[in-house]
Amino acid sequence: MLSGKAALVTGSTSGIGLGIARTLAADGADILLNGFGDPALIDELLAEFKSEYRVKAAYSPADMSKPPDVAAMVAQAARELGGVDILVNNAGIQHVAPVEDFPIDKWDAVIAINLSAAFHAIRAALPHMKARNWGRIINTASTHGLVASANKAAYVAAKHGVVGFTKVVALEVAELGIRANAICPGFVLTPLVQKQIDERAVREKISVETARTELLREKQPSLEFATPEQIGAAALFLCSQAAAQIRGIALPVDGGWTAQ
Numbered sequence: 001m002l003s004g005k006a007a008l009v010t011g012s013t014s015g016i017g018l019g020i021a022r023t024l025a026a027d028g029a030d031i032l033l034n035g036f037g038d039p040a041l042i043d044e045l046l047a048e049f050k051s052e053y054r055v056k057a058a059y060s061p062a063d064m065s066k067p068p069d070v071a072a073m074v075a076q077a078a079r080e081l082g083g084v085d086i087l088v089n090n091a092g093i094q095h096v097a098p099v100e101d102f103p104i105d106k107w108d109a110v111i112a113i114n115l116s117a118a119f120h121a122i123r124a125a126l127p128h129m130k131a132r133n134w135g136r137i138i139n140t141a142s143t144h145g146l147v148a149s150a151n152k153a154a155y156v157a158a159k160h161g162v163v164g165f166t167k168v169v170a171l172e173v174a175e176l177g178i179r180a181n182a183i184c185p186g187f188v189l190t191p192l193v194q195k196q197i198d199e200r201a202v203r204e205k206i207s208v209e210t211a212r213t214e215l216l217r218e219k220q221p222s223l224e225f226a227t228p229e230q231i232g233a234a235a236l237f238l239c240s241q242a243a244a245q246i247r248g249i250a251l252p253v254d255g256g257w258t259a260q
């Protein structure tokens with residue numbers, strides 16, 4: 001389905017983004033990876049994409065908190081992969097603290113990376129998509145784009161912003177062959193969530209195993225983590241012709257979290 005399409009996935013050196021990039025590449029899309037990480041690991045990933053999926057693979061070290069970096073990353077995708085057909089805004093960070101103790105620099109970083117980067121990337125990518133009248137924009141929001149949790153002020157604000165922004169973009173391109181949607185994962189066991197589990201284990205003086213179970217019991221009725229592969233499958237579905245009339249949605253993949 002995606003053979004010959006160029007996909008840019010931000011924050012794809014780890015976790016959900018890597019899961020999405022692998023799923024799109026397995027379907028034939030050329031990939032521009034982005035995110036931080038050990039250069040040796042990134043070289044391994046590039047080699048994996050080229051040999052396993054037989055697609056073009058490139059890497060951008062762009063820092064999503066820096067608007068000029070975001071624009072340069074989109075330009076690189078157009079230059080090295082021949083276009084920007086699929087844009088997955090996925091890079092994200094978390095910081096957990098009550099509002100009155102929330103460090104101002106953490107607030108600014110979460111809003112910049114989790115929300116503003118999607119604006120800068122979509123702004124730069126849309127002309128490329130419009131040139132071919134074909135585009136798929138997928139924003140990794142979160143259940144926290146739909147409901148809140150205490151102590152996650154910046155993250156919840158950013159993710160609600162992403163859901164709203166996705167709707168605006170979907171409406172602006174509604175008559176074109178370009179679609180914008182958001183995916184709202186519940187807990188996925190990635191480094192971002194493992195950090196919260198480890199902090200909880202220390203805070204509550206419990207084992208990491210117990211902290212993991214408690215985290216799920218508190219929010220995710222299935223008591224199972226969603227997987228990066230499942231989020232990738234949702235992204236692939238949103239790219240498909242079957243999803244042609246799905247526009248501006250926020251799709252939960254959350255084990256029932258937001259059904260409560």
Ligand code: NAD
Binds near residue numbers: 011113185
């Ligand atoms: P992760 O920590 O495994 O991956 C985050 C990725 O973003 C990494 O590749 C990292 O290098 C990259 N990144 C971080 N800061 C960056 C920056 N300034 N510039 C460029 N890249 C940067 O986390 P994850 O859990 O895979 O999270 C991916 C997305 O999914 C995030 O937007 C997160 O909010 C969202 N999400 C995660 C969960 C979950 O349970 N893990 C649930 C809902 C939503």
